Amino acid sequence: MSVTENQKTRRDDAERTTDLGHEVNQDVEDILARSMRATAVNLSTFTEVGQKLSREMAALYLAGAKQGLRLYADVQGTMLDAVEASMGPAAMSAPLVAGFERLVNGGTRAYGRFTETMQGTTEEGVDRIKQAVDVMADQVKESMAVATPSEDGHQNRAQTPATKV
Numbered sequence: 047m048s049v050t051e052n053q054k055t056r057r058d059d060a061e062r063t064t065d066l067g068h069e070v071n072q073d074v075e076d077i078l079a080r081s082m083r084a085t086a087v088n089l090s091t092f093t094e095v096g097q098k099l100s101r102e103m104a105a106l107y108l109a110g111a112k113q114g115l116r117l118y119a120d121v122q123g124t125m126l127d128a129v130e131a132s133m134g135p136a137a138m139s140a141p142l143v144a145g146f147e148r149l150v151n152g153g154t155r156a157y158g159r160f161t162e163t164m165q166g167t168t169e170e171g172v173d174r175i176k177q178a179v180d181v182m183a184d185q186v187k188e189s190m191a192v193a194t195p196s197e198d199g200h201q202n203r204a205q206t207p208a209t210k211v
Contacts, residue, residue, distance in 0.1 A: 083189070084189040084190060087185065087189040088185075088186055088189055091182050091185045091186060091189075092182065094182075095178050095179065095181070095182040098174075098175075098178045099175055099178065102171045102174055102175050102178075103171075105171065106167060106168060106171045109163075109164070109167040110164060110167075113160050113163050113164055113167075114160075116159075116160065117156055117157065117159075117160040120152070120153075120155075120156030120159070120160075121152075121153055121156055123152070124148065124149055124151075124152025124153050124155075124156060125149060125152075127148050127149075127152055128145040128146065128148040128149035128152065129145060131144045131145050131147075131148040132144055132145025132146075132148075133145075
């Protein structure tokens with residue numbers, strides 16, 4: 047092999063190595079860009095769902111406080127009714143029994159209303175939280191599809207998911 051042929055072979059090898067290096071660099075840059083996009087989308091999704099969960103928990107807390115105050119007022123009203131019943135003319139034969147009966151019945155009704163309202167409020171909040179988490183899971187799956195190269199090694203052409211929460 048002559049010196050000229052040897053130099054030409056070395057140049058060809060160097061060009062192939064350079065081309066391969068550029069391809070690898072481009073592939074790495076594509077993977078990093080897809081990963082960064084998916085990370086940004088996922089962080090945004092987690093933030094939005096976290097805010098939604100915080101709002102739902104605050105709404106549940108406020109509903110509980112409101113219903114607790116209503117329960118307290120109902121129990122106070124029941125106590126007044128019980129005192130009134132124990133002092134009224136109909137309670138002459140058994141004033142203590144009439145007052146106690148009013149107190150128990152009124153308290154039971156007030157607590158029943160409280161538990162029904164809180165159960166409904168809690169169920170609605172749980173449904174909204176489940177919906178938000180389901181949307182988050184769907185968005186994470188979509189963003190991971192964007193970040194994962196297809197079987198032929200090329201980037202998937204799926205668009206980044208729109209905010210659904």
